[in-house]
Amino acid sequence: MNRPWDDFATEIARWRDAGRMVDFWWRDDDAGRPSEAFARLSTLASQSCVPLGLAVIPQRAEPELFAALDAQTAVLMHGVDHRNRAPHGQKPSEFPEGEAIDVALGRIAEGRERLAAFAHARLLPVLVPPWNRFSPTLIGHLPRHAWRGFSAFGPRARAEPATGVRQVNTHVDIIAWKRGRTFVGEERALSEAAKHLADRRTGKVDATEPTGWLTHHERHDETIWSFMAKLFEFSRAQTGVRWLHPRELLVQSGER
Numbered sequence: 001m002n003r004p005w006d007d008f009a010t011e012i013a014r015w016r017d018a019g020r021m022v023d024f025w026w027r028d029d030d031a032g033r034p035s036e037a038f039a040r041l042s043t044l045a046s047q048s049c050v051p052l053g054l055a056v057i058p059q060r061a062e063p064e065l066f067a068a069l070d071a072q073t074a075v076l077m078h079g080v081d082h083r084n085r086a087p088h089g090q091k092p093s094e095f096p097e098g099e100a101i102d103v104a105l106g107r108i109a110e111g112r113e114r115l116a117a118f119a120h121a122r123l124l125p126v127l128v129p130p131w132n133r134f135s136p137t138l139i140g141h142l143p144r145h146a147w148r149g150f151s152a153f154g155p156r157a158r159a160e161p162a163t164g165v166r167q168v169n170t171h172v173d174i175i176a177w178k179r180g181r182t183f184v185g186e187e188r189a190l191s192e193a194a195k196h197l198a199d200r201r202t203g204k205v206d207a208t209e210p211t212g213w214l215t216h217h218e219r220h221d222e223t224i225w226s227f228m229a230k231l232f233e234f235s236r237a238q239t240g241v242r243w244l245h246p247r248e249l250l251v252q253s254g255e256r
Contacts (some may be wrong), residue, residue: 004190005234011194015201016240022197023210024235025244027053027151027170029078029128030216032060039068040225041217046070048232053151053246055128056119057082058111066118074246075119076151079130080111093133104138105145124149126250132169139165149250153214155196155205168249170212171196174227175219183223210244 015022028041031054045052052070055078066075084092085099095104108127116123126149127134127142134152142150143164150167161167172192176184193213199205215228235241 002186004187008190008194008234009238011197011201012238012241015197018201020201020240022238022241023244024213024241025053025168025170025210025246025249026050026213026215027055027076027128027246028215028217029055029130030082030218031056031065031078033062034064034068035218037217037220038065040220041215042068042070042073044225044228044232045073048229048236050232050243051245053124053126053250055151056115057130058115061115061118063118066120066122069122072245073122074124075115075122076124076126076128076149076246076250077108077112077115078128080107082130084131091133092131093135094130095134095138097135097137099135101138101141104135105141109145124247124251126151126246128152136161149246151212151250155199156209159206159208166250168209168212168246170214172211173214174224175214175216181219183221183227186227189227210249 012022031038051072051074053076054073055076057078059081079094081094083094086093086096087098090096125147127147128151132153139150139161143162147165150161150165152169153173154169154171156167156169159166172189174184174189176182193211196205196211200207200209235243
């Protein structure tokens, strides 16, 4: 073990010493078509016995994708077409603030219908906006359209951004998007995870929000695949660590 892993283990031990359980969850974005990388993702999830929240882009989805899913994999809806509609000069968003509400909701409904035809019961009523950005105005309309979950990035401001909609974000992005879109490295990934755990433990952020790991399988190189396998193996060896299923995090008991 080296220093980053030692520091990560130390933070987990602090939770254990306090009699608290460390809970993680895993979300992978931009799924759509079967590929060698997707097959490797499915194998990793299956062999590691770690539940996966697979964020699928409806307009890119192909039926063959869903035939290869691990039993513990849940499907989340990753926008509709992953097309940037933000005005020039603004950060990319499929659902920018200025878009008409009825237009956005119509597109979301069409995307859900298409994805449900492929994913069936695996599809959870959970929306994951591309680029982790979504019009705040639009969030308030999600409950009446039977959305029950929402996931973006960073510590959440509140557990329910709209009544009846649970928000559970991811907090550790292993891709360095501004530095060649390669692996951020073990040290940064583990330090970000340890920091979120420490902030939860000390009350700086919502202590009840599980620490989420964000991956993008089509961007993975060998260092990323190796790291994720090592992370899952490491977590299995730690007492008081569990990986939660997206359904128990984002959807009320008894709801699809």
